[in-house]
Amino acid sequence: MKICFNQATTMKNSTLESDLMYCEQYHYDLIEIRLDKLRDYLTRHSLVDLKAFFDSHHIKPFAFNALEFINFRDEAGFGEIMDGLKFCVQAGSVIGCDRVVIVPTFDIGPKTISEIREETVRVIREMSDFAVPYGMKLAFEFVGYPNCSVNTFGQAYDIVKTVDRKNVGIVLDCFHFHAMGSRYEDLEAAQGDKIFILHLDDSEDLPVGAARDDNRLLPGDGAIDLDRIFTILKRIGYDQMVSIELFRPEYWDWPDEDNIRICYERTCAAIEPYFPVG
Ligand code: ZN
Helix, strand or coil: CEEEEEHHHCCCCCCHHHHHHHHHHCCCCEEEEEHHHHHHHCCCCCHHHHHHHHHCCCCEEEEEEEEECCCCCCHHHHHHHHHHHHHHHHHHHHHCCCEEEEECCECCCCCCHHHHHHHHHHHHHHHHHHHHHHCCEEEEECCCCCCECCCCHHHHHHHHHHHCCCCEEEEEEHHHHHHCCCCHHHHHCCCHHHEEEEEECEECCCCCCCCCHHHEECCCCCCCCHHHHHHHHHHHCCCCEEEECCCCHHHHCCCHHHHHHHHHHHHHHHHCCCCCCC
């Protein structure tokens, strides 16, 4: 299994340049690039510079994070989403990055599950139609907060199955899976090749619906049953990559080099009983 770094883990003080330097030094295979960090990088460098870095180093780009709040948008709002997708397609074609995380909207009011499915399938298909000719894949990430329009694995997987496009899959974020009490049976019933990205993290032991991103912990330090998730992933044939994604402000205050090194060690330790590293 390839080891990936998600830039939310260093977020506060890091740059794309510094994350890439330390990730290469500590043997990561892949990086998920935050769009804000990429735009910041592009004030100092070009996409061609970034391609040259990836061409001459082990680490490779895996996904862009993220196009947020894709469903229940007005025309102008959806236009911004599509502009973001066009930017990802263009940047991805230069640096060799072929997937982008897409995130559902929060606080949409009392819509039913079927209304949410219909609207979300519609917008993802529109985005998929645009992305296909460029070879861009869309990875749909449910968020385990009570006010997110898609907040469990089962609900998100149902949408992805209904979309029924080869370039559309799901992000399984262990924190979001745990936070709203997603059902292990739903993960058992999933196809491994529909999981496009695996986000690894742990969580403080909070009741269903109470955890927020800043309650994330290093894998093994919290209450998520990672053993059970990895066992199921192995059974359903998922072994592509794992991306450490921690939004914990306490870790942002660590020196980035320490944070990146510790995350690599803890990610390897978490997966090694189940998957070979690399
Ligand atoms: Zn995530």
